[in-house]
Amino acid sequence: MIGRDQIPEELGRYALLGIALCYLVGLVGLPLVVVFVEALSKGIGSYLHSLLEPDALAAMRLTLLTAAITVPLNLVFGIVAAWAIAKFEFRGKNTLITLIDLPFAISPVIAGLIYVLIFGAQGWFGPWLIEHDIHIIFAVPGIVLATTFVTFPFVARELIPLMQSQGNDEEETALSLGASGWQTFSLVTLPNIRWGLLYGVLLCNARAMGEFGAVSVVSGHIRGMTNTVPLYIEILHSEYNFVGAFAAASILAMLALVTLIAKALLELRHPELRGGRARHA
Amino acid sequence: MSQAALAAEAPPSMRRARDRPARDFRILPGFGLTLGYTLVYVSLIVLIPLSAVFLRSAELGPEKFWQVVTTPRVLASLRLSFGASLLATGINAVLGFIIAWTLTRQRFPGQRLFDAMIDLPFALPTAVAGIALTALYAPTGWLGQLLTPLGIKVAYTPLGVVVALAFVSLPFIVRTLQPVLVDLDQEVERAAETLGASSLQTFRWVVLPSIWPALLTGIALGFSRAVGEYGSVIFIAGNIPKVSEIAPLMIMTKLEQFQYSQATAIAVVMLTVSFALMLGINGLQLWSQKRRRYR
Numbered sequence: 058m059i060g061r062d063q064i065p066e067e068l069g070r071y072a073l074l075g076i077a078l079c080y081l082v083g084l085v086g087l088p089l090v091v092v093f094v095e096a097l098s099k100g101i102g103s104y105l106h107s108l109l110e111p112d113a114l115a116a117m118r119l120t121l122l123t124a125a126i127t128v129p130l131n132l133v134f135g136i137v138a139a140w141a142i143a144k145f146e147f148r149g150k151n152t153l154i155t156l157i158d159l160p161f162a163i164s165p166v167i168a169g170l171i172y173v174l175i176f177g178a179q180g181w182f183g184p185w186l187i188e189h190d191i192h193i194i195f196a197v198p199g200i201v202l203a204t205t206f207v208t209f210p211f212v213a214r215e216l217i218p219l220m221q222s223q224g225n226d227e228e229e230t231a232l233s234l235g236a237s238g239w240q241t242f243s244l245v246t247l248p249n250i251r252w253g254l255l256y257g258v259l260l261c262n263a264r265a266m267g268e269f270g271a272v273s274v275v276s277g278h279i280r281g282m283t284n285t286v287p288l289y290i291e292i293l294h295s296e297y298n299f300v301g302a303f304a305a306a307s308i309l310a311m312l313a314l315v316t317l318i319a320k321a322l323l324e325l326r327h328p329e330l331r332g333g334r335a336r337h338a
Numbered sequence: 339m340s341q342a343a344l345a346a347e348a349p350p351s352m353r354r355a356r357d358r359p360a361r362d363f364r365i366l367p368g369f370g371l372t373l374g375y376t377l378v379y380v381s382l383i384v385l386i387p388l389s390a391v392f393l394r395s396a397e398l399g400p401e402k403f404w405q406v407v408t409t410p411r412v413l414a415s416l417r418l419s420f421g422a423s424l425l426a427t428g429i430n431a432v433l434g435f436i437i438a439w440t441l442t443r444q445r446f447p448g449q450r451l452f453d454a455m456i457d458l459p460f461a462l463p464t465a466v467a468g469i470a471l472t473a474l475y476a477p478t479g480w481l482g483q484l485l486t487p488l489g490i491k492v493a494y495t496p497l498g499v500v501v502a503l504a505f506v507s508l509p510f511i512v513r514t515l516q517p518v519l520v521d522l523d524q525e526v527e528r529a530a531e532t533l534g535a536s537s538l539q540t541f542r543w544v545v546l547p548s549i550w551p552a553l554l555t556g557i558a559l560g561f562s563r564a565v566g567e568y569g570s571v572i573f574i575a576g577n578i579p580k581v582s583e584i585a586p587l588m589i590m591t592k593l594e595q596f597q598y599s600q601a602t603a604i605a606v607v608m609l610t611v612s613f614a615l616m617l618g619i620n621g622l623q624l625w626s627q628k629r630r631r632y633r
Contacts, residue, residue: 069537070444077440078452080433083481084505085458088470091480095473134379141372145364155620156380159388162616164566166586167605170593171387174394179598181390206383229365238367260460267463269569270586274593287465287569294469294573303473306466313461320461321454 092310096303107301108308115282116289116305119197123272123285124265127205131261135212136254140242142213143220144228157213160206168206169274172199195277200285203271208264215257216250219329223249252327256320263316267309391609395602406603411579412588416607418496419585423564426503427511427557434511435553441512442519456512459505464569471502472574494576499584502570507560514556518549518626551626555619562615566608 097104107113138157142150160168175181176193186193193199227249231241247254269287276283284292286305293302324330395403406412440446441453459467475482475492485492492498522545530540568586575582583591585608592601 066537073436074440074444074446076433077437081437081452081455084501084508085455087474087480088467088505089458089462091473092466092470095470134376137372138376138379140368141376144366145369145373147369147373153376153380155616156384158616159384162562162566162612163388164568164586164589164605164608164612166568166589167391167566167609170589170601170605171390173593174390174598174602175387177598179596202383206387209383225366232365232367241366242368263461263463267466269463269465273568274590287463290465290469291573299473302469306469309463309466313458313463313466316461317454317457320457321450 089310089314092303092306095299096307098303099300103300104304104307107298107304110301112284113289113301113305116284116286117308119200119284120266120286122197123201123204124262126201127208127265128258128262130205131209132212132254132258134209135216135257138213139216139220139250140246142217143223144225154217157210160208160210165207165268165270166274168271169203171206172202172275176202194275196283199275200272200283203275204265204268207268207271208261211261211264212254212257215253215260215330219250219253220246222329252323253330256323256330259316259319259323263313266312388609391602391605394599395606398599398603403603403606406600407607411583412585412604414580415583415585415588416604418499418583419565419608420611422496422499422503422584423507423561426500426564427507427560429500429504430508430511430560431553431557434508434556435515435549437508438512438515438519442516456509459507459509464506464567465573467505468502468570468573471505471570472498475501475574493574494578494582496575496582498574498576499571499582502574503564503567506567506570507564510560510563511553511556514552514559515549518552522548548629551622551629555622555626558615558619558622562612562619565611565615 141147142154173180173194176186176199177183178187178194180194193202227245228241231245232238236244267287268285269291272285273288273291276285276288286309290302290305290309293299293305398406407416437456441449441456472493473479475485475498477483477486477491477493479493482493490497492501527540527544530544531537535543566586568584568590571584572587575584575587577583577587585604589601589604589608592598592604
């Protein structure tokens with residue numbers, strides 16, 4: 058058995074490994090490295106300087122604010138939707154799950170467009186909003202709405218399969234022992250789903266802070282006012298301020314790295330979380 | 339799952355008795371409240387806004403709609419978005435398979451790191467990916483420098499669009515293939531080899547038939563993401579009208595010119611394709627789950 062055949066076999070194996078790693082490094086690894094190299098290309102001084110620009114700080118504040126509103130909204134929705142879908146049987150359940158998945162399948166630009174059609178100057182509520190001096194499009198509420206749309210499946214999609222696999226037995230036991238509905242949820246269900254919840258929140262937050270297309274449509278790109286970090290990167294890049302653009306990008310890249318590490322640690326400890334992941338965008 | 343299977347096999351009278359506890363006596367509280375909240379939230383955030391796209395484009399009327407969608411510039415952008423997505427996912431189908439294969443079947447140093455790298459396109463914001471890929475593949479960039487003497491221009495050409503879309507769609511294909519490759523019984527492959535099959539024959543007749551549904555699912559998921567991708571593409575594409583302008587950018591341009599109904603017409607075309615893809619993906623996933631269960 059061991060003989061001439063074995064050598065080309067081994068060679069093929071190494072060739073495959075080589076191709077796989079080259080492709081992975083060239084397409085995924087190098088872009089990450091280049092962000093930090095470009096950001097630090099003029100030294101650490103100008104790196105820090107461009108991060109401490111008032112416009113950069115304003116962009117970071119807006120990104121944090123947006124995530125601070127959208128993540129809790131979608132967290133509550135995720136838990137509520139997962140409770141209804143995983144714990145009960147009802148007609149149209151699969152349609153509802155498909156609807157929750159919908160934002161994953163839609164272009165971010167279209168996600169922004171739909172809110173312009175409703176709240177924009179020529180939109181359904183446009184004239185009314187102008188009359189009452191309420192700003193949604195080209196203002197912070199529009200950014201929050203668009204971000205909520207694109208991040209809204211993350212928590213729900215993580216919790217539904219998890220809660221389905223856990224079944225209702227523990228909750229039913231708690232209820233029969235006299236626990237109230239809220240006690241059952243907070244003392245039985247919540248501890249059971251906490252890791253899945255954290256996993257979903259992590260992905261939801263990463264996307265909320267990094268969303269570009271949808272936010273770009275509704276923001277109006279007003280410096281220091283409606284620029285999130287991704288939009289700020291685009292502006293600096295179009296002005297050929299590459300150090301500034303990559304410095305801001307490095308903040309988001311670090312966020313991505315922290316997210317990936319936390320995700321990997323969670324998966325190591327709780328392998329059941331790995332399921333159905335390919336759906337996440 | 340096993341309970342449902344049992345219920346399906348049981349005679350009708352028994353089946354009803356088994357189904358009933360779940361349906362008729364809801365022990366757990368909060369069904370009405372949670373379902374109601376879910377429905378309201380989904381309607382407010384997704385359904386009503388999405389219906390606005392279709393209602394708005396209906397204002398155009400079929401003739402005007404067709405006129406907008408078949409303008410040479412719009413048509414070129416749609417062709418580029420779909421063509422480049424198809425090419426990118428096609429390349430990833432081959433290389434993504436090789437990556438998934440080496441990650442599941444070989445042991446090598448740094449394996450965990452490479453495995454974690456697959457998820458980077460999910461986690462890295464698209465604008466960051468866009469400027470990084472542009473810096474890499476620009477004529478003066480690390481990889482651009484190597485490719486320019488060969489006469490290959492990536493940045494600011496349609497090829498750049500393909501590279502950006504390959505980046506965003508890679509994890510979908512690798513992550514759908516990995517679990518199937520892990521489950522695949524290696525005994526069968528070894529049996530094929532002992533019976534004298536070459537590696538290629540084993541791949542063609544043993545491996546490929548079992549991973550086919552998962553591969554198609556991954557391709558469809560990656561394609562659906564690539565078609566709508568905006569952030570990573572616009573930096574590297576150069577956005578030359580009729581050459582390297584993608585459909586989402588076309589929507590953006592129409593919006594900036596305040597031509598809302600034209601923008602929605604393009605959006606309707608893209609949404610229709612997205613919905614069709616989603617139905618297809620659901621079907622594919624059912625199919626591949628069934629096949630995995632029977633093996």
